[in-house]
Amino acid sequence: MASGLAAALVVRSSAASETAEAHGGHPLGRGAPRAPWDRNAALVEPEVRRSIKGELRTELKVAYGYKSLGGYRLSLRTYEGGIPGPTLRVKPGDVLRIRLVNDLPPNPDSMPDDMTLPHQFNSTNFHFHGGHVSPNGIADNIFRVMEPGRSYDIEIAIPEDHTCGTCWYHPHKHGSADIQLTSGMAGALIIEGDFDDIPEIRDATDQVLLLNEVLFDYRGTIETYDTMWPEGVPRFLSVNGQREPVIRLRPGEVRRWRLIHAGHENNLNLALEGHELHPIAYDGIRRPEIGSLTAQLMAPGQRADVLVRAGAPGTYWLRAIANDQGYPSPTGPLAKIVVEGEPMAMTLPATLGGRSPLKTIAAEEVTNKRELPLRTIVPEYPPAANYQEFTFLICDQRFDPDRVDQRIRLGAVEEWKVINEDESDHVFHIHTNPFQLAAVNDLPVAEADWRDTVIVPRLGSVTFRSRFLDYAGRFVLHCHMMNHEELGMMQIVEVQA
Ligand SMILES: [Cu+2]
CATH class of the missing domain: 2.60.40.420 (Cupredoxins -  blue copper proteins)
Structure with missing residues (x-):
């Protein structure tokens, strides 16, 4: 079958990157500029921007940023110079007003005859993934083209009855969306208030874990689509733009992780050594009941809000483990979880109440x-x-x-x-x-x-x-x-x- 060949192609390159991992380097990455990698760096939360009095008014500058990531010095397209972009926190009924400043250089290429070929990587736009909001005008309109060197207003009214939970934003301009998202142009967009009625969740610290597959060429850049395809370039997994950061918990602590799969292509099957993951919401929508999983499978674009209750003191790896998506999904470490310090007496909620915020469709x-x-x-x-x-x-x-x-x-x-x-x-x-x-x-x-x-x-x-x-x-x-x-x-x- 024809599609078997596609799978074979990916299998081959996946095996290559695993070999590279095993040898502590990347055979094709020798040329990419090196940078120090602090293997004990704590996970850093993206900067948080909150709505005030019903409005979140902010500027998002799209520009090249230099970023040391996992031993490499990368030069990639970013929001606000960082990877990922800032976390936007709003409430139902708020208005999101973004001034998007496209500070990328002019596109070197003109429009292609064939629109299904990647093109014009310096044009962008804005998508509110998970937003039940207007797709028209200057709202969540992914048909807009935001040209380099210009600024654009985005205004999105979030309805009073919007579900609360973990959404995200990323570019969606056809032709450049993949290359920009893969570069790390993505951020959390959280609608607050989903578990105010459940003290075990309300009182838990919550953390954004925005996952990406990092890839780049021999110069530490992504400037042609050939860097993305086929998949022979260096690649590893990142959390909030960090490679294998450290997350510290106290024994017995319950923490809420807002997992966002912002990777461009492959599924990730997430597991934490010695611990279960307890999903409470998927794609920003509260589930009727809490689950218990040894692994949470996530596809690109999906969100999973999970509770973790830290066990005995020790070190545990959060990893992407084996998964078959027709070819092997990427595997490897994501974050080092260190459980230490004074124990905390926190418990998982026994129930989420048994109801969905959205009425079942019969x-x-x-x-x-x-x-x-x-x-x-x-x-x-x-x-x-x-x-x-x-x-x-x-x-x-x-x-x-x-x-x-x-x-x-x-x-x-x-x-x-x-x-x-x-x-x-x-x-x-x-x-x-x-x-x-x-x-x-x-x-x-x-x-x-x-x-x-x-x-x-x-x-x-x-x-x-x-x-x-x-x-x-x-x-x-x-x-x-x-x-x-x-x-x-x-x-x-x-x-x-
Ligand atoms: Cu597909």
């Missing part, structure tokens, strides 16, 4: 059904080396910015089945409205979680239901493996009043 409520097949065309000769040889399709078509693919009536309640015809997983994401899982591979799910991003298993399917009640306008759905999106796996949705 089968009888559904007014329309759709099917969306996902498919990749890869070259028939082994192994393909250049990204331009691949084509990623939804409903057998590549993304076209001038074509509306899904027309939906405002007020509709729909059931969609997304079908993956390939031999490796895809990751479905849709803007503006979350959805409730109904079935995976045609088997009803045990827990009907609400999501905005979900793994579509290889040679399988995901079925979900969604309400399109509040916002008419155009937005997109796409694979959140950003290279798939950039090379065509995206559609335009129009909700019509």
Whole structure:
């Protein structure tokens, strides 16, 4: 099968990076400029910017930043010179007013004839991932193009009844989104107040852990799409723009981690040695009950809020462990957890109350059904080396910015089945409205979680239901493996009043 070749390509390069890891270096990274790496550095929280009196008014400057990361000196596109960008904290009913200053240099290239080729890496825009907000005008409008050398106002009204939880922001300009996100242009966007009624969570310290796959070329930069594809360049995992930072907890302490997978391509299966992870919210939406997992699988774009209760004093690694997504997902250390000091008498909540903030969509409520097949065309000769040889399709078509693919009536309640015809997983994401899982591979799910991003298993399917009640306008759905999106796996949705 054609897609088997794609998997083979990734398997080969994944094995190369594991070998590099084992030897304490990167065979292709000799040329990248080195920098000191403090292996005992504590995890640093991104700068927090909070709303005041119903408004978060802030500036985000997009510019090159120099960053020492994991033994390398990198020069990458950033928000505010840092990786990741600042954490934005708001409340339901607030207005987010951002002045985005694009301080990148002019694009060296003009627009391509083929819009599904990466282009114009210095143009950007802004997406509020997880926001149930207007996709129009100067709100969460990912069709805007924010040119280098200019400034743009963004104004997003967050409804009073918005779900509270962990969302995030990143660029979504087609052609440059992948390269900018992979560079570290991402930040947490937290809507506060989700567990005020549960003292065990309210009183726990909460921490943003924004995860990324760091990659770069021999100069410590990402300046061509060939750096992203195929995957032979140096790469490792980072948390908040740090490689293997130290997180200190006291024995018995309960901590809330807001995990955000801001990596561009691969799933991460997270596990903490000697501890269980207790998910309380997915994709910024509170779950009816707390879970207990030995590993939390996360796809690019997804968020998982988990509680951890620290055990006996000692050192425990938070790692990405083995996972099969049609090829091996990346593995490796993420953070060193040191449990030490005076014990704390904290407990996990016994229950989250059994209710979701969003009302379950019953089968009888559904007014329309759709099917969306996902498919990749890869070259028939082994192994393909250049990204331009691949084509990623939804409903057998590549993304076209001038074509509306899904027309939906405002007020509709729909059931969609997304079908993956390939031999490796895809990751479905849709803007503006979350959805409730109904079935995976045609088997009803045990827990009907609400999501905005979900793994579509290889040679399988995901079925979900969604309400399109509040916002008419155009937005997109796409694979959140950003290279798939950039090379065509995206559609335009129009909700019509
Ligand atoms: Cu995909």
